[in-house]
Amino acid sequence: MTRARTSPSATPWRPAQGRVVCVGETMAALAPDPPNTLRGAERLRLSVAGAESNVAMYLADHGIDVAWLSALGDDPLGHRVRAAVAAPGVDVSHVRMDPHRPTGLLVKDPDPAGTRVHYYRRGSAASALGPDLLDGPPVRTASLLHLTGITPALSESCRRLVTEALAAEPGDRPYAVSFDVNHRAALWPDGTAQAVLRELADRADIVFVGLDEAQVLWGGRLTAPEVRALLPRPRVLVVKDGANAATAFGDDGAVTVPTPRATVVEAVGAGDAFAAGFLAGLMRGATITDALRLGHITAASALQVAADHGPLPDPREMAALLALSAREWEERATPSPSARSAR
Structure with a gap:
């Protein structure tokens, strides 16, 4: 078992205090209820699904001031x-309601081998987003802008939006940028995602990437330190290794925190929840170890529900988990095959 390595008093670099703004598409989502294969379902449940709004909702759950822009x-x-999206306390007042383009839709098809997702998003309202979004509120007053690798795959104007948000050098932007690679192969023409996502990720301040998706994109046998070598510029890089562990690379080296056991009902959305928990920790000045733990705790909330957004544990329970010794935490972290691809 990999042990966490850090000084309990060490605090990482963090964005300036202020609002977080999450930018990206959210769709209506249909899924069998109860979870079953789509063909055998007698009833469908309507919910919402979007990586960036998932992050926004979990940040709001953690008490972070956050807006969703789309x-x-x-x-x-x-x-x-x-x-x-507004229900947990996310500011949605700047979301544009387009009278000419539809809301995107996805349909989930759960299966013991993994959930398949069918998208109906071409020509959606969010696909018309562009870099003009960066010129006004709430982006100009944000302390942290959260983006993912999904947005640049939606359209040329969406790619310009993300490219321009990352155009300036870190430190020269009016806000820090968090970027989750979030590779969705079906959205990218063959052979184009590797270079684009690596270039965008390496220009962000904070980056999240799954080890499995990094291996698909940039090399089948990559290790977490080798991912860091490919992405040397971000102030903080988090490499998530599914049910095994998550490693954060920062100014003081690498810190690894094992993934605690969790019941897996539906894995979709757990990576977004992890990012929100980690960012909430950073925004509050937590140690890297505690930020990673908060990421794991938040991800477990998503794993245990069929929807992308599940309830966080009681604050006292979260505080108790954060207070565990490294050994006590590791005792809760035996990998389970059912959760291995959850993040």
Whole structure:
């Protein structure tokens, strides 16, 4: 078992205090209820799904001031999505309701081997987002802008949005940028994702990437330190190794925290929850160890529900988990095959 390595008093670099703004598409989502294969389902549940809004909702759950910035169709699904994202306390007042383009839709097809997701998002309202979004509120007053590698795959204007958000050198931007690689192969023409996502990720201040997706993108036998060598510029790089561990590389080297055991109902959304927990820790000045632990705790909340957004543990329970010794934490972290690909 890999042990966490850090000084309990060590605090990492963190963004300036202020609002977090998450930018990206959120869709209406249909899934069998109860979770089953789509063909055998008698009833479908309607919810919402979007990587960036997942992060925003979990940040709000953690008490972080956060806004979600996007576009939705001015249609019943769009209004439902907007209300759902707002419910935990996310500011959605700057979301554009487009009267000419629809809200995107996805359909989940759960299976013991993994959930398949079918997308109906071409020509959606969010696909028309562009770099003009960066010129006004709430981005200009943000302390941290959170983006993912999904957005640049949606359209040329969406790629310009992400490229321009990362154009300036870190430290010269009015905000820090957090970037989750979030590789979605179906959205990218063959052979294009590798270079684009590496270039974008290496220009961010904080980066999240799964070891498995890094291996798909940049080399089948990559280790976490080798991913760091490929992405040397971010102030903080988090490499998530599924049910095994997560490693954060920062100014003071690498810190690894094992993944605690968790019941897996549905794995989709756990990576977004992890990012939100880690960012919440950073924003509050936590140690890298505690930020990684908070990422794991938040991810477990997503794993244990069929929807992308599940309830956090009681604050007293979270505090008790953060207070565990390294040995006590490791005792909770035996990998389970069912959770191995969850993050």
